[in-house]
């Protein structure tokens with residue numbers, strides 16, 4: 001089999017990147033990946049040696065055509081997805097696909113795998129330009145001389161995916177906002193399950209002009225699904241509000257028309273809340289791969305989000321504390337080391353904190369002055385509090401790192417008398433901030449203690 | 456040929472072994488023997504390591520950040536780096552509990568002195584007064600050990616306290632602050648000598664200033680605490696390597712020695728050991744047995760042997776250690792100066808004080824701050840950490856600490872014994888220590904003198920930062936089975952020969968009948984060589 005080459009579009013995308021990571025590279029002589037800009041390569045996972053990048057664009061077929069000559073199979077995933085202009089949807093998903101199909105025919109490509117979407121099956125896609133353009137893409141593929149497989153995944157869930165990000169944001173609001181009745185049926189699929197199926201299809205190498213609809217192993221209503229996420233995020237059942245879709249859609253399509261770039265989403269995208277997004281059992285694939293339960297998918301994704309969020313917060317802390325200490329930002333290495341220390345030392349985690357600690361941590365990531373105020377108070381009254389522990393950890397990291405250790409070695413500039421004066425001034429500023437911070441934190445500490453004693 | 460079995464490869468064990476090997480004895484050494492990892496980038500200086508290692512944080516703070524000292528940490532701070540943790544890795548068989556004492560144990564090849572600070576201070580005739588042999592008996596071995604390990608220093612005002620031995624190498628290059636302190640001493644010498652009974656001079660350290668026998672001269676790379684990469688700084692594993700070159704030497708690492716077995720005539724027949732990590736007991740026979748497992752561990756083996764023999768649980772009294780006080784100071788003349796990272800890191804100056812009323816010698820080592828992890832210092836300054844860091848940077852070149860040592864004596868209240876687990880029958884070492892009642896008056900007076908000296912030298916002692924170290928922290932353990940002129944049980948002859956078992960010798964600090972206010976290891980090594988030479 002090795003000897004036969006592959007051409008992939010959309011490798012830098014959400015699904016493309018994951019597929020590239022899991023592809024059986026050794027089966028191919030060469031794997032060509034179409035990317036748009038040279039530095040997009042940085043977004044790709046580590047590549048095997050038989051992978052070659054082609055810089056080009058779907059709409060400029062000459063940029064990639066010659067690579068097709070060597071390839072037997074094309075996986076076409078590139079598309080305008082999410083929020084794009086109407087022109088882009090059609091230009092890329094319909095026209096771009098048409099151009100690619102033509103080039104494939106001209107250069108003797110045999111097999112064509114087109115990643116379409118379940119949205120093409122919605123009963124009304126007149127205003128949903130993404131679905132419409134993808135449907136037009138399907139037509140191009142079906143009408144070609146190529147042996148094709150058209151895959152229509154349902155909603156694909158995975159970290160970093162736009163759809164999951166939207167759901168997660170919705171579920172983190174205090175109330176659950178449900179667009180429409182919430183009763184439409186969905187059947188989300190985990191990105192790894194999708195990629196596993198793609199791999200299996202590529203291995204079987206059967207391109208029999210087939211359309212396959214692919215969903216997860218459970219169907220449920222949108223509302224149930226959102227509730228599941230909400231409960232996992234908040235640890236309680238949500239109060240929910242349904243937003244009627246028709247009036248919203250009407251307003252949105254007006255805004256779309258006159259102010260196309262003002263909203264974070266477009267009216268078409270809301271179609272997903274109007275129609276069922278489930279796979280037709282007749283068009284499904286019988287496969288030995290077992291799909292993971294939806295519950296597990298949600299749990300995994302939320303765990304990841306929480307970790308990611310805590311990493312983001314730690315990274316912000318590290319930025320604020322480093323700037324506070326040495327008036328320069330940390331390198332990635334220092335950030336990584338700071339985050340890793342929190343993985344090995346559980347005492348650095350902010351569970352069960354008092355009001356003062358919580359206030360200090362929350363304000364500190366915002367400004368370096370807030371760190372100084374918190375630290376001035378802790379220097380005298382609360383020497384082993386959380387924020388001080390974290391800053392001391394950072395001191396230890398900074399003094400051991402190549403880019404920062406000099407801040408511990410070199411005296412501040414100026415002559416001796418100047419230095420004494422400078423140190424005196426620093427002492428006075430400390431004293432002033434200490435008094436100020438005590439006025440804030442001391443009463444709070446007392447309140448905290450009293451309330452704890454009462455409990 | 457007599458087969459001699461030694462337990463332990465520390466400072467005492469290796470010099471005992473080397474002397475015997477040179478005399479042609481067949482020597483077996485049993486040791487738990489945790490091994491030192493290879494030094495990383497041996498040519499790099501301290502700061503080069505930060506620049507050149509791909510992950511310097513991992514090197515300096517450890518995989519699990521074990522070298523980070525968080526505010527509120529309890530326990531004595533020694534500053535041992537992560538790559539030296541192997542020195543304190545204790546086998547699971549060894550259990551202990553202590554009251555009034557914070558001991559350190561090592562089961563490494565080379566023992567505790569793999570992480571010592573290299574201070575070499577011969578005990579003088581006065582200090583050996585309570586020992587049952589004449590001072591002159593030891594001087595030959597001072598020379599011998601000096602030849603073996605390489606000692607640099609000079610003959611100055613401190614020679615009145617430190618006997619001068621042969622083979623003294625040129626002193627190390629002084630770091631900037633130490634030389635400024637020494638100059639200040641010269642200026643005020645008269646006053647300090649006559650009014651305060653205080654003498655200052657160069658320390659004696661087991662560090663080479665010239666290349667020899669595969670060891671390089673000190674390159675002032677500033678990595679001493681992290682383990683000298685060139686062998687300039689002496690540790691006992693260097694002598695152990697020398698022992699390996701003898702065909703009459705057998706070294707068995709990964710062996711934990713439990714207790715001795717005796718025969719009908721009260722002689723030791725064998726030692727019962729376990730391979731570390733395995734619970735299987737084995738016996739090893741020899742003609743003569745030598746305990747050099749460090750005072751506390753040797754005591755445990757002795758206690759266990761008696762316990763196995765007759766079920767008894769006795770106390771070994773007289774445990775000693777030097778009381779130490781750390782007195783930090785700031786040399787105001789050096790504010791705003793830059794410190795020199797390329798210097799020898801440990802103490803380069805020492806101070807001798809004669810107690811005004813006691814007439815006794817008190818011993819102090821002056822370490823100026825050079826390379827070190829400094830976040831433990833910065834966080835101790837009672838200011839916000841940014842201001843603390845700035846002030847630290849400005850005064851860094853002038854920071855230092857005096858480590859003041861006091862003598863100790865054998866007392867009944869201080870002892871080691873065993874506690875037996877009722878279910879398993881296994882024993883653990885119990886250590887009990889009570890400081891002498893009148894201790895604090897002497898400590899206070901001497902500290903006051905040191906402060907006066909420091910002021911005279913242009914330094915200030917910041918308030919509230921002095922630290923009385925817990926007993927056990929000086930790691931100069933001695934006295935549990937003392938040499939004695941009278942053949943009483945639980946003592947030894949002046950040659951370390953047990954008065955309980957005729958073919959058992961003690962080669963470590965257990966036999967010291969007194970502990971002067973000086974780091975004892977040089978005397979320990981000389982004494983081990985003396986016993987091996989005179990008795991075998």
Ligand SMILES: Cc1cc2nc3c(=O)[nH]c(=O)nc-3n(C[C@H](O)[C@H](O)[C@H](O)COP(=O)(O)OP(=O)(O)OC[C@H]3O[C@@H](n4cnc5c(N)ncnc54)[C@H](O)[C@@H]3O)c2cc1C
Nearest residue numbers: 463464465466467562566567568571572574712749974976
């Ligand atoms: C930080 C520090 C700094 C120091 N600085 C100085 C200084 O500057 N000057 C100075 O004079 N002294 C100093 N010392 C003290 C010095 O290290 C000790 O006096 C010396 O190491 C004692 O040597 P030892 O051979 O008697 O025992 P140890 O060093 O304790 O060696 C014991 C040996 O016995 C082995 N062992 C123990 N039990 C068993 C067993 N059951 N079975 C098998 N093997 C066993 C161990 O593996 C080890 O090899 C310092 C100590 C420390 C910790």
Ligand SMILES: NC(=O)c1ccc[n+]([C@@H]2O[C@H](COP(=O)([O-])OP(=O)(O)OC[C@H]3O[C@@H](n4cnc5c(N)ncnc54)[C@H](OP(=O)(O)O)[C@@H]3O)[C@@H](O)[C@H]2O)c1
Nearest residue numbers: 010012013014015036057058077078079081115116117156
């Ligand atoms: N994610 C889902 O839930 C889902 C569900 C069903 C179907 N699908 C389909 O699966 C495919 C991949 O989806 P995705 O979520 O991975 O999308 P994505 O993250 O938006 O990625 C789109 C990819 O297409 C590339 N691309 C866009 N315009 C291009 C052009 N003009 N020329 C060349 N490349 C171009 C992008 O390159 P740049 O990185 O340079 O922008 C990117 O690599 C799409 O066809 C989509 O319709 C996705």
Ligand code: SF4
Nearest residue numbers: 673674676677679683
């Ligand atoms: S003794 Fe210290 S300064 Fe000298 S070479 Fe060794 S590590 Fe470097």
